[in-house]
């Protein structure tokens with residue numbers, strides 16, 4: 001598979017990925033390497049990395065607890081302290097080995113440490129390979145809001161080793177598939193048709209590559225998300241709010257799972273705003289129902305979800321702005337949606353979950 005060229009860096013795929021990493025480390029001279037990982041990515045992925053990349057034997061390893069609840073300012077502060085204690089200078093390279101939590105937070109940590117040091121991403125989950133490790137959005141959750149503190153800073157390179165997916169749980173694999181399906185819904189009808197009839201995800205490598213290609217087109221056109229890149233937020237206005245409200249509860253959802261809730265609800269809104277047909281809505285809902293285990297969102301959370309949506313990063317001048325589908329494979333940005341329609345969309349989502357057909 002050919003490397004994909006992004007803004008000033010490449011996303012490497014395929015069997016030569018470690019060769020590319022070695023040549024990157026030879027070409028670019030760094031004073032120190034810091035590998036940020038979580039317990040699972042360390043356990044499942046570090047040995048293969050080290051076996052194939054001897055230069056990293058001298059790397060300092062910083063391991064965090066797995067999961068979204070680590071993606072916060074406290075963890076960042078601990079990591080910055082460790083980097084200071086270990087004399088990380090401005091010529092340090094941060095290597096994010098992990099899922100989206102590690103790449104979002106590690107990228108943020110690097111982007112502001114001593115006014116910015118280089119970082120690379122070695123994604124280890126499907127979600128981070130397909131989406132989080134590419135495009136330069138870094139950040140952490142704060143005040144119960146998702147990704148509200150962060151920067152847009154591009155990595156120096158991304159190395160996708162698809163072998164890492166072999167240890168991923170089925171739940172985490174589906175979690176990643178959700179973001180690829182989103183990419184298909186907003187920009188590639190052919191990919192959508194193919195994926196929706198391949199629930200076993202047999203061709204995941206091919207879907208993944210296509211998804212990165214598609215994402216990269218948006219990122220190159222609009223790196224700072226002022227315009228067309230907003231399309232990638234389809235499903236995320238409601239999805240992020242649902243994810244944040246349920247974080248730390250027994251009903252906590254993974255990011256992709258929350259985005260599925262958001263995509264069903266926001267497809268309903270797209271239909272209500274006459275942007276897509278009833279057939280499109282039914283097709284989307286039946287794909288998600290057949291592929292994922294959906295859980296209801298308890299109405300007791302609706303008010304909190306609404307309040308979080310009011311704080312969404314995409315809003316402007318006090319107006320709640322959504323990215324909605326205007327047919328399968330295409331998206332309309334900056335759509336005003338009244339709160340009452342958000343509530344109806346969550347009720348619709350719950351009716352889909354409870355409908356046994």
Ligand SMILES: NC(=O)c1ccc[n+]([C@@H]2O[C@H](COP(=O)([O-])OP(=O)(O)OC[C@H]3O[C@@H](n4cnc5c(N)ncnc54)[C@H](O)[C@@H]3O)[C@@H](O)[C@H]2O)c1
Pocket residue numbers: 038039040041044045066067068071098099100101102104124125126127128131132133134135136137138146147164165167168169172175176179254255256
């Ligand atoms: N920056 C972006 O553009 C962007 C895009 C989408 C999502 N995100 C962010 O990404 C995060 C979600 O990413 P995620 O789903 O990768 O979550 P994650 O990083 O929490 O990883 C999911 C789980 O998989 C484990 N894991 C990682 N690699 C593994 C491996 N190879 N084998 C076994 N287990 C492994 C992790 O320890 C964790 O338990 C969210 O915080 C979301 O906001 C960012």
